[in-house]
Every structure is written in structure tokens, then in C-alpha cells.
Amino acid sequence: MTTATATQLTHWIAGGPDDRPAERYGDVTESATGRLVARVPFATADDVDRAVQAAVRAQREWGAASLTKRTQVMFAFRERLNNAKQELAEIVTREHGKVLSDAMGEITRGQEVVEFACGLAHLLKGENTPSVSGGVDSHSMRTPVGVAAGITPFNFPMMVPLWMIPIAIACGNSFILKPSEQDPSASLVIARLLKEAGLPDGVFSVVHGDKEAVDAILTHPQIDAVSFVGSTPVAKYIYETGTASGKRVQALGGAKNHAIVLPDADLDLAADGLVSAAYGSAGQRCMAVSVAVTVGDVAEPLLGKIEERIAKLKVGPGTDPASEMGPLVSKAHYEKVSGLVDAGVEEGAKLRVDGRGLSVEGHEDGYFLGPCVFDEVKPGMRVYDEEIFGPVLVVVRAGSYPEAVELVNENPYGNGAAIFTCDGGAARRFEQEVTAGMVGVNVPIPVPMAYHSFGGWKSSLFGDLHVHGPDGVRFYTRGKVVTTRWPDPSHAGVNLGFPTQT
Numbered sequence: 364m365t366t367a368t369a370t371q372l373t374h375w376i377a378g379g380p381d382d383r384p385a386e387r388y389g390d391v392t393e394s395a396t397g398r399l400v401a402r403v404p405f406a407t408a409d410d411v412d413r414a415v416q417a418a419v420r421a422q423r424e425w426g427a428a429s430l431t432k433r434t435q436v437m438f439a440f441r442e443r444l445n446n447a448k449q450e451l452a453e454i455v456t457r458e459h460g461k462v463l464s465d466a467m468g469e470i471t472r473g474q475e476v477v478e479f480a481c482g483l484a485h486l487l488k489g490e491n492t493p494s495v496s497g498g499v500d501s502h503s504m505r506t507p508v509g510v511a512a513g514i515t516p517f518n519f520p521m522m523v524p525l526w527m528i529p530i531a532i533a534c535g536n537s538f539i540l541k542p543s544e545q546d547p548s549a550s551l552v553i554a555r556l557l558k559e560a561g562l563p564d565g566v567f568s569v570v571h572g573d574k575e576a577v578d579a580i581l582t583h584p585q586i587d588a589v590s591f592v593g594s595t596p597v598a599k600y601i602y603e604t605g606t607a608s609g610k611r612v613q614a615l616g617g618a619k620n621h622a623i624v625l626p627d628a629d630l631d632l633a634a635d636g637l638v639s640a641a642y643g644s645a646g647q648r649c650m651a652v653s654v655a656v657t658v659g660d661v662a663e664p665l666l667g668k669i670e671e672r673i674a675k676l677k678v679g680p681g682t683d684p685a686s687e688m689g690p691l692v693s694k695a696h697y698e699k700v701s702g703l704v705d706a707g708v709e710e711g712a713k714l715r716v717d718g719r720g721l722s723v724e725g726h727e728d729g730y731f732l733g734p735c736v737f738d739e740v741k742p743g744m745r746v747y748d749e750e751i752f753g754p755v756l757v758v759v760r761a762g763s764y765p766e767a768v769e770l771v772n773e774n775p776y777g778n779g780a781a782i783f784t785c786d787g788g789a790a791r792r793f794e795q796e797v798t799a800g801m802v803g804v805n806v807p808i809p810v811p812m813a814y815h816s817f818g819g820w821k822s823s824l825f826g827d828l829h830v831h832g833p834d835g836v837r838f839y840t841r842g843k844v845v846t847t848r849w850p851d852p853s854h855a856g857v858n859l860g861f862p863t864q865t
């Protein structure tokens with residue numbers, strides 16, 4: 364592994380780089396070549412505490428700053444983010460591996476949350492009820508929670524942090540980000556752009572690291588709220604540990620998104636949708652479709668169309684504009700995904716397209732795995748039961764719509780689910796019956812816009828509120844109701860009875 368040009372990353376605490384030497388570092392590699400590109404410091408509890416102390420100090424003034432000032436910072440941040448897109452996309456492509464256009468897409472989706480936060484004044488309006496009793500008025504308001512932290516996954520190093528940061532900060536909180544240690548560099552550009560946009564020092568910090576840093580966040584008494592996005596076992600741990608420490612927690616977990624294809628579906632639309640949703644970002648999306656459930660005799664014609672499309676897909680480095688699918692994020696993840704493909708073959712699933720053994724010229728040390736398709740998959744096989752998070756589509760054949768929807772609903776995950784059909788009645792029934800948080804009708808990846816909230820059901824989300832949109836505003840604020848009476852000679856004197864209205 365070449366180390367000559369590796370960048371030394373730092374935490375970002377109290378408004379600037381924090382370059383104290385760390386006790387432990389992690390390696391960040393370029394996924395398309397396997398080359399070491401950066402070393403990332405792993406925070407200790409002391410490092411986390413320094414970020415928290417800066418956050419607590421800064422939040423007192425920031426939480427009291429006018430809404431105009433807070434949203435002005437968001438407007439300025441939006442412009443800087445827009446101008447830095449190319450720089451950011453190149454960083455994401457280098458460390459994550461996704462193709463540049465896909466990296467641009469995730470930045471745009473994150474930017475939409477910044478745009479939503481620019482209009483936050485509308486959502487922070489309270490309610491007012493005059494004369495709830497004689498001479499007594501009542502009004503409600505939303506106030507900042509205090510110090511919030513975000514712990515984010517490798518697969519969207521820009522979009523997922525931006526699901527959280529703009530809303531938390533515009534609501535008047537300080538925010539500490541613990542990005543994935545696998546592709547951490549983009550988080551430092553976010554920190555720089557927020558500072559340039561006029562955000563006071565300490566309101567936003569970045570601490571890098573692994574479980575040690577996460578545990579320090581989960582148990583720190585001055586952190587009030589934790590947002591997490593990542594795999595289900597870690598999400599469950601974050602929810603249980605954070606709430607046991609008295610914090611409000613939203614923890615979004617893994618997924619196994621199913622798409623049902625009914626016999627009356629437009630099969631070209633379905634095949635285009637399934638191939639795009641299964642192999643975009645090499646399947647490393649929480650909204651990737653990883654299971655196609657075919658109903659009746661639709662499997663053969665659909666698989667034929669899927670195979671035709673896969674044969675034309677260009678797999679290569681994300682920096683090549685001709686590439687449609689890049690590598691997996693790391694060697695360890697490559698080994699996990701190809702190991703699951705081996706397991707599928709051993710368990711008797713029919714591997715119709717085999718992407719193993721792919722070598723990309725000039726990038727022989729990159730973590731490339733070609734698209735794979737399994738047919739005749741059944742629950743109980745590892746390729747069905749486990750989240751693969753790679754370019755692997757499995758096909759399960761169902762005899763009828765009720766059998767198909769039962770399969771989807773029995774799955775422990777409930778992030779997204781889709782149906783392909785031209786029958787409005789079937790689509791409507793699916794919308795209502797399916798136990799998933801985000802539902803697509805002839806749309807394979809139904810990711811909500813920034814002004815709706817994003818989140819799944821069952822093992823795909825622990826907590827009550829989804830991220831961004833109106834739920835994000837609720838998560839990062841506490842409600843307060845004020846009851847007022849101004850001195851009036853008519854007040855009734857001492858009354859130990861329970862207050863009722865007069």
C-alpha cells in the first residue's frame with residue numbers, strides 16, 4: 364500500500380482544526396485503487412469532552428441569536444456548499460468509490476435540507492390561545508434541545524450528515540458530528556464552509572473515531588440528543604445506551620428493501636428501476652432494492668430484461684465519466700459481500716449473473732465486484748435474510764399478490780418498499796398494507812424530499828421521529844407552553860383547587 368501522499372486529518376473543535384497527536388489512527392483508502400489516502404485520528408473521551416465544552420459555551424449565545432441571524436448563516440452556507448460541490452464530490456468518490464455523478468447527487472439531496480432549514484422560521488412558529496381563562500392567555504414555543512450529536516455511516520458521507528446538521532443548527536443547537544472513519548474527509552469541508560458562512564466557533568465540531576468516541580458521546584452528560592444512521596445492531600445499541608443516559612435518540616438502521624413486480628407491470632420500467640436501484644452506488648444505499656418479488660409468471664421475462672441491462676453496465680473507477688458503477692468501499696466490505704455470494708451458491712440459490720472475479724484494468728487492487736443476480740431465493744438463505752449492502756439482487760418468486768406482500772411484511776426490516784404495477788387498485792392496497800416507512804409505486808427508490816421526513820419502520824428505525832422535514836424540527840426542539848396573567852384587581856385570591864377555566 365502506497366503511503367507517501369496520505370493526508371493527516373484532524374478533529375475540528377472550537378472553530379478550527381484540532382491537531383493534537385492522537386493515541387490511535389485509522390487508515391482511509393481510495394476504493395478504486397486500494398491506495399492509502401489519509402490517516403484519521405480516533406478521538407478519546409477527552410477529545411469528545413473538549414468538543415462538548417466548546418459546544419455548550421457556544422450554544423448559550425447561538426440558541427439566543429435571532430432566527431434571522433441563524434437562517435442567514437444557512438443561506439450563506441447553501442451558497443458555499445453549492446460552489447464547493449465539485450471539490451466535495453471528488454473527495455466522496457475517492458474515499459467511498461461511488462461515481463462522480465452519484466456523489467454530486469448525494470450532495471444535492473443534502474443541499475435540499477439546507478434549503479429547507481433556510482425557511483425554518485415558518486416551522487418554529489408557536490401557537491397562541493388568548494383567554495384560556497378569565498384574563499389568562501396561553502402560548503406555545505419550540506426551543507433548542509441544547510447540544511446534539513450525529514453519528515453517521517460510510518455510504519453517504521455528505522447527505523446523511525446534512526440530514527441532521529442544518530436543522531439542528533438552525534433550531535439553535537450546537538452539533539457535534541462523528542462521521543464514518545472510512546470516508547471522513549468531507550466532514551471537514553462541511554466544517555470549513557459553515558465557518559466561512561459565519562457560524563460562531565464551537566457551534567459545529569467534528570470528532571473522528573470508532574466505538575470509543577461513540578461511547579463517549581452516548582454517555583456524556585452534557586449531550587442532549589443523538590441522531591444515528593448505520594447498521595441495525597449498532598442502531599439498537601445506540602438507542603438503548605443513549606436513552607439509558609437520558610438523551611433523546613433517533614437511530615436509523617439497516618434495510619432489505621423489496622420491490623414487488625405484478626404481472627401487469629410495465630416490465631421495461633420495472634427492469635430499468637430494479638437495475639438502477641440495485642446497482643447504483645454498488646448497492647451501498649439504505650434505499651437500494653435488494654429483493655425483487657415476482658408474482659405469477661413474470662420472473663422469466665423480467666429476468667431477461669434485467670440481464671440485458673446488466674450486460675451493458677460499465678463498472679469502473681468513479682472518476683471515469685463512462686463508469687456507471689464504482690467499487691465497494693473497502694477490502695473488508697468486498698470480502699463480506701463476495702463471501703455472501705459464495706454462501707448463496709452453496710445454499711442452492713441460482714446465480715444467474717456472477718460478478719465475482721471482475722478485474723478493472725489499471726485498478727487491479729480496487730474493491731470491484733460486478734453486478735450479481737440470484738434467482739429462486741427463499742427465506743432462510745443468508746442472501747435473503749442478511750443485508751448484503753453490495754451489488755447483489757435476489758429474486759424471490761411468489762404465487763400471488765397476498766403471498767408477496769406477506770413476505771415483505773414478515774421481513775424484520777421496514778425501510779423502503781416498492782410495487783410495479785399498472786393497476787391503481789393494487790397500488791392503493793399495497794400503500795396501505797405494507798409495513799415500511801417509505802413506499803414507491805413504480806418508483807424503486809422512494810426517498811422523501813427534504814420537506815417530508817425520512818425513516819423506516821421495524822428494525823430500520825429505533826425511536827419515534829424520522830429525520831429531516833417536520834420530524835427533524837421536532838427532534839431538535841423541545842416544546843414549551845406558557846400561561847400568562849397580568850395583574851388585575853379581579854383575581855380571585857388563594858385557591859388550592861386544581862386549576863380549571865373560568
Ligand code: NAD
Nearest residue numbers: 515516517542543573574577593594597615616617618649
Ligand atoms: P455501521 O453501523 O458500521 O457504522 C455507522 C457508524 O457507527 C459509524 O460512524 C461507525 O464508526 C459507528 N460504529 C460502528 N460500529 C460501532 C459500534 N460497535 N459501536 C459504536 N459505534 C459504532 O454502518 P456503516 O457500515 O458505516 O453503514 C452502512 C449501514 O448503514 C447499512 O446497514 C445501511 O443500511 C445503513 N444505513 C441506513 C440508512 C437509513 O436511513 N436507515 C441510511 C444509510 C445507511
